Amino acid sequence: MEKGAFIRFFFLAAGVFLLGACAKVMPLSGGDQDSEPPQYRSSKPDTFATGFAGNTISIRFSEYITLKDPTREIFISPPPASEPEYVLSGQGVKIKFKDSLRKDFTYIINFGKALADITEGNVNTGYRFVFSTGNAIDSGSVTGFVSDAFSSKPAEGFKVMLYEASVTDSFPYKEKPLYLTYTGADGLFRFENLRKGSYRLFALKEENNTFTYDRPGEEISFKSDRINTEDSTMHNLVSFTESSGLFSVQKAKAVSPIKIEVLFSGKAEKIEASPLFGFEENTFFASELNLSGDSLIIWHNPVKSDSLGIILQGLNQSDTLVIKTVKTEPATKPGIGRKGGGPTAAVPFVRFSAAGNEKADRFSIPHFLFNEPPLQIDTSKILLLADSVPFPYTWEYNSQTFPRKINLIFTNPVKTKKWILICDSTAFTGISGKISEKQVFSFAFRPESEYADIKVTLEDSLTQMPRIWQLLKQETVIRELFTSPEKRSVTFEKMEPGSYRLRMIEDVNENKKWDTGSYPEKRQPEKVFYLIQPLELKPGWDSEVVWKMNAGRKLKK
Numbered sequence: 001m002e003k004g005a006f007i008r009f010f011f012l013a014a015g016v017f018l019l020g021a022c023a024k025v026m027p028l029s030g031g032d033q034d035s036e037p038p039q040y041r042s043s044k045p046d047t048f049a050t051g052f053a054g055n056t057i058s059i060r061f062s063e064y065i066t067l068k069d070p071t072r073e074i075f076i077s078p079p080p081a082s083e084p085e086y087v088l089s090g091q092g093v094k095i096k097f098k099d100s101l102r103k104d105f106t107y108i109i110n111f112g113k114a115l116a117d118i119t120e121g122n123v124n125t126g127y128r129f130v131f132s133t134g135n136a137i138d139s140g141s142v143t144g145f146v147s148d149a150f151s152s153k154p155a156e157g158f159k160v161m162l163y164e165a166s167v168t169d170s171f172p173y174k175e176k177p178l179y180l181t182y183t184g185a186d187g188l189f190r191f192e193n194l195r196k197g198s199y200r201l202f203a204l205k206e207e208n209n210t211f212t213y214d215r216p217g218e219e220i221s222f223k224s225d226r227i228n229t230e231d232s233t234m235h236n237l238v239s240f241t242e243s244s245g246l247f248s249v250q251k252a253k254a255v256s257p258i259k260i261e262v263l264f265s266g267k268a269e270k271i272e273a274s275p276l277f278g279f280e281e282n283t284f285f286a287s288e289l290n291l292s293g294d295s296l297i298i299w300h301n302p303v304k305s306d307s308l309g310i311i312l313q314g315l316n317q318s319d320t321l322v323i324k325t326v327k328t329e330p331a332t333k334p335g336i337g338r339k340g341g342g343p344t345a346a347v348p349f350v351r352f353s354a355a356g357n358e359k360a361d362r363f364s365i366p367h368f369l370f371n372e373p374p375l376q377i378d379t380s381k382i383l384l385l386a387d388s389v390p391f392p393y394t395w396e397y398n399s400q401t402f403p404r405k406i407n408l409i410f411t412n413p414v415k416t417k418k419w420i421l422i423c424d425s426t427a428f429t430g431i432s433g434k435i436s437e438k439q440v441f442s443f444a445f446r447p448e449s450e451y452a453d454i455k456v457t458l459e460d461s462l463t464q465m466p467r468i469w470q471l472l473k474q475e476t477v478i479r480e481l482f483t484s485p486e487k488r489s490v491t492f493e494k495m496e497p498g499s500y501r502l503r504m505i506e507d508v509n510e511n512k513k514w515d516t517g518s519y520p521e522k523r524q525p526e527k528v529f530y531l532i533q534p535l536e537l538k539p540g541w542d543s544e545v546v547w548k549m550n551a552g553r554k555l556k557k
Contacts, residue, residue: 037124038065038117041091050132057095057109059129064091064118072209073114077179078102104134106193110180126182130193140194140229146187146203146221149238149525150514154187158203158221158239159211162191165198165226172202172213172220172519180211198226203237213519216248216265217241224522240516240525243267247293249312249319254326258372258432260298260310262321267293268314275300276309276320284431286373286403299373299403301431349436350374350428352421354443365396366408366443372430373403381424384410387417419443451494453542454535456502458488460548468505468512471535473498482512497539502531502547 038061045052067074070086080099087094101107109129116123130137142162146155161177178199183189189203203221204213213220221237247268254260273287273296280303288297298310303325310321354366368374377395384391396407408421421441428436456469464485471479471492478500481490505514506527517525531547 035120035122036117037122038063038091038115039124040127040129043129045131048130048132048137050135050137052101052107052131052133055097055101057097057129057131058092059095060092061115062091065093066116066118066121067093067114068116068123069209070114073112075110075112075180075211077108077110077177078105079176079178101133104132106130106132106134106138106195108179108193112182138193138195140191140196142191142194142199142201142227142229142235144189144201144235144237146183146189146237146239149221149240149517150528152528152530154183154185155203155205155219155221155239156183156185156187158183158189158205158219160189160191160201160203161211162194162199162201165200167200171200172204172222174212176211177202194229196229198228201227201235201237203239205239216244217267220519222519224524238517238525241267242518243269243293243516247271247312247314247317247319249321252321252323254308254323256329257302257326258299260300260308260323262296262298262312264294264296268296269293271296271312271314273298274311274313276311278305278308278325279303284373284375284399286399288403299431301375302433348439349430349434350423350439352423352439352441352443354419354441354445366410368406368408368428370404370406370428370430372432372434373399374406374428375431376429377406378427381427383422384408385420385422388420391419417444419445446496448494450497450539452497452537452540453491453493454495454537455489455491455542455544457544457546458549459546463506466507466510468507468514470503470505471495472501472503482507495537497537500535500537502535502545504529504531504547 040047041060041062043057043059045054045057065088067086067088071083074086076084080097080101082098084098085096087096095109107130111124111127111129113123113125115127132138144160146158146160147153148155160181160183162179163171163175163177167175179191179194181189181191183203201223202213204211205219206213206215208215219239219241221239223235223237227233227235244267247264250263250265252260252262268289271287271289273285275283275285279285280301283301283303284299286299288299290296296312300308306325308321308323308325310323312319312321349371351369352366353369379395384393391410393408393410396409397405419442421443423436423439423441425438426435466485467483467487467490469481469483469490469492470477479492479495481492483490506529507513508526509515514528515526517523529549531545535543535545537543
């Protein structure tokens with residue numbers, strides 16, 4: 001090789017080597033993640049086709065698909081006598097009907113949440129395929145809105161169902177609907193392509209996907225009168241859970257040597273628990289039913305027996321429980337509730353709470369709250385001081401209503417600024433034998449002059465109705481007042497400064513509580529109204545609200 005050719009070859013080879021050394025090996029990219037659900041591309045017959053006389057519908061989508069639980073998610077209106085067969089093939093699905101379809105009917109195949117792509121699982125929620133066995137597509141429609149009867153919030157995820165007007169009143173329990181749609185996040189629903197005529201309207205929120213009202217505790221909503229597709233009315237429905245006062249025990253177990261937990265399906269408005277066997281003589285026995293009526297705590301002294309018998313009695317029903325006892329407290333889990341991974345900090349056996357003004361009649365009467373019911377109280381070891389001077393007091397305790405709470409009752413004829421409550425050790429003994437440690441609680445009440453009064457007057461409501469008035473903070477009822485049918489106004493006196501919401505309930509049966517509806521009785525829930533804007537109360541500032549129903553508020557200084 002000539003010298004010049006060799007030099008050219010050398011530099012060419014070096015360049016190739018350097019290029020190879022600088023190259024960076026990168027993995028192949030799959031592109032952006034697919035976030036789009038499968039879209040309709042074609043079908044046989046065409047969507048909105050008329051005169052369909054076959055038994056198979058073929059639909060092709062934009063990507064490979066899967067159907068998630070099609071027999072539960074897909075609903076066909078009107079429903080065929082037998083469930084059709086769903087056959088997947090790549091980007092398509094075939095729906096094979098086993099029965100003859102109704103003549104001169106528009107069919108709607110609502111896919112619910114069944115249709116998804118096979119790679120990322122993106123769901124085409126609410127996709128529907130429409131065709132007709134007649135010469136035209138039905139054009140009837142119904143629109144509406146579902147909101148929670150108590151909170152007034154939009155009710156999302158409800159199945160809104162239409163039934164033929166001729167069905168009996170038992171239709172929600174026994175029959176699948178003729179037409180189906182769903183409420184969105186805004187609570188709105190819309191039916192399209194309906195056969196014109198009258199229907200029964202019922203809405204249901206369920207988890208078992210039977211399209212029937214077949215379980216206690218399911219939320220429902222209904223229209224008492226029949227509706228018509230020719231009526232352009234916006235149908236406003238309110239959702240609720242029926243309260244029959246009946247219950248069935250779902251689960252019952254001892255969670256400690258002194259505590260039994262019982263869970264119910266349904267709502268127990270009132271329930272009494274009584275010992276049957278296994279308890280010691282003159283044993284402590286009390287129960288607490290939670291506010292929602294779906295769970296009960298039973299407290300008792302430690303026992304020697306391996307099992308306990310308990311009778312539960314409610315509205316026209318009773319139930320007998322046999323509970324296996326627990327002899328030791330459950331072990332605490334390390335690393336929870338404390339930095340550094342130590343054991344969970346122990347809950348104090350007794351806590352004290354005081355809030356309100358000098359009259360001690362505000363939000364909560366000063367009270368002790370125990371983590372187990374107290375069995376003994378040694379009053380000689382409890383001292384209440386008003387500006388360092390002993391002050392008289394009394395107790396208020398009901399072991400059946402709330403066995404873990406004791407109210408401290410006293411009057412305040414002197415302008416006391418500082419209160420001290422001293423509880424020496426062993427002042428309280430719990431039902432398990434647990435003994436309280438020494439605790440000192442300091443508290444003071446806000447001066448009465450720093451509170452505010454607020455008067456609320458209904459201006460344009462003509463209906464005479466007993467009413468429940470509630471002031472709320474973060475959805476908690478702070479004050480509650482009741483008025484007779486002829487009263488148009490109410491005054492909340494000596495309120496803590498701050499921001500509140502105002503709720504008013506039409507107490508139709510005058511039982512001083514909100515009552516849910518009943519489908520068998522065709523009774524809607526008692527109406528609940530909220531003032532649109534919050535009430536801002538300032539220290540020492542009394543105000544008046546003129547409430548024009550559904551028209552906001554006006555504040556007078």
